[in-house]
Amino acid sequence: MELQLPSLPIVFSFFLFVFILVNILKKSAKTSTLALTLPPGPWQLPLVGNMHQLFGSLPHHALRDLAKKHGPFMYLRVGQVPTIVVSSPEFAKEVMRTHDAIFASRPRTLFSQIMLYDCTDIAFAPYGEYWRQLRKICMQELLSTTRVQSFRPVREEELAKLIEWVASNVGSAINLTERIHTSTYAITSWAAFGKKSRDLEEFISIVVEALKQSGGFQITDSFPSLDFLALISRERPKLERLKRRAERIIENVIKEHKENKSAKESGKSGRDEDLVDVLLKFHNNDDLGFSLTSDNVKAVIWDIFTAGSETSATAVDWAMAEMIKNPRVMRKAQDEVREVFRRKGSVDETGISEMKYLKTVVKETLRLHPSAPLLLPRECGEKCAINGYEIPAKTRIIVNAWAIGRDPKYWTDPESFKPERFLDRSIDHKGNNFEYIPFGAGRRICPGISFGLINVELPLALLLYHFDWQLPRPMKNEDLDMTELFGVAVRRKDDLHIIPIAYDQSLVGKSQER
């Protein structure tokens, strides 16, 4: 039988048609008000918002404004996807405690399918046995307290470099934001990959680019039934290119680790175990009852690196910015840090547990500026009812931790930076108090809390101990602009340019001798 191939004009017309259709969809999404089509079932929530507000991205402050008008349990329809935005501690508790198992899945997105090897990482794996096993490895092996402590020399060495660099620049304005990010990424990289990661800078640039992509709106994610959109999306080739670049680096790291393992077994290498070593124990190894493929290992490495670095670095940056804006808080934190380090006779992380005020500064920073203000999205696994509203399966759930942390019903003077509010309130980071959930809550709560917190507390303690800080003239502390840059992790719009003044003079001398 002779195969009839479509002629060129037909192929061209087909692609032209698809192109026009996609553009019409995009355009109408940006401008028109949404038709009130409710999913089947006794759905009772009012449908809020129009597509113009919803497309582009879903910034946490815009969602709070909508919630003020329409209530803390708000139904939006983003393209084809029914979406609920939760903006009160009561409803957050319903989702993340009362019905936690039902809402423990994540939606599949173009990003997680491409970059995370078809959602086989920890953060985007669907709720089920595979995720449970990965999570167990994460809690018991990758991010256990012992493991986090084992990275102490890594933190101390990297942060010593940070302090030396600042000391070599006393008296002049430095871009502290940039340097904090470099140090935090270096700590995660060292913990994950081992010390020698020659491609670190390239890997960081890939991660930063990928985080930008994951924060933006992908039309394909909002029209899941239109499969062809994923095939022709402009984002797809961009993500695939990023993935190929990242993959080359991760594969090299894995190869080096396998070689080192052989060297270690033959007694030639005394290297400490890093996170890749831990994951490789499960690589194609059925003896441990759970085995990971190469792609699974790569997906988890990607998770640790992205989830672990940007979040902590952003928190340090916000804390410094808030303390510059509130010199009274900075002075009080400095007094405490200096007293503890002096009394102990050493400037290292053993003193951190005694720095009660510094810990409240970190809590207050994460209340006002949670690194992931909308947490990570959840998906309803099966039909259920909350407060009389029926939620169909596959509904996407967004919890606005940022709005919850500023809810005037729970927080006095919520927009002000007042760490003292935590001194007489026993609120922890473990997701037990739903008015404060910067790490999420329930089954999907962040497994990296201890690693994340020490990566925020230690650099802050060192920066406060060694230096006093001033804004370049004629800027006044109270004028510091706190505008946010929207993304998955929310950075300040402007980098923090400040002048370090040496407190510990011996350090300045030391750095000048080099």
Ligand code: HEM
């Ligand atoms: C200040 C630091 C950090 C903050 C504010 C933070 C915040 C969060 C939040 C809000 C979530 C979503 C929780 C939910 O859906 O309920 C999350 C999940 C996650 N975080 Fe963190 N995180 C931080 C540090 C880290 C670190 C250091 C790591 C690992 C090295 C990490 C690994 C993860 C992973 C793997 C998940 C996904 C968990 C799952 O879906 O089961 N995070 N984090």
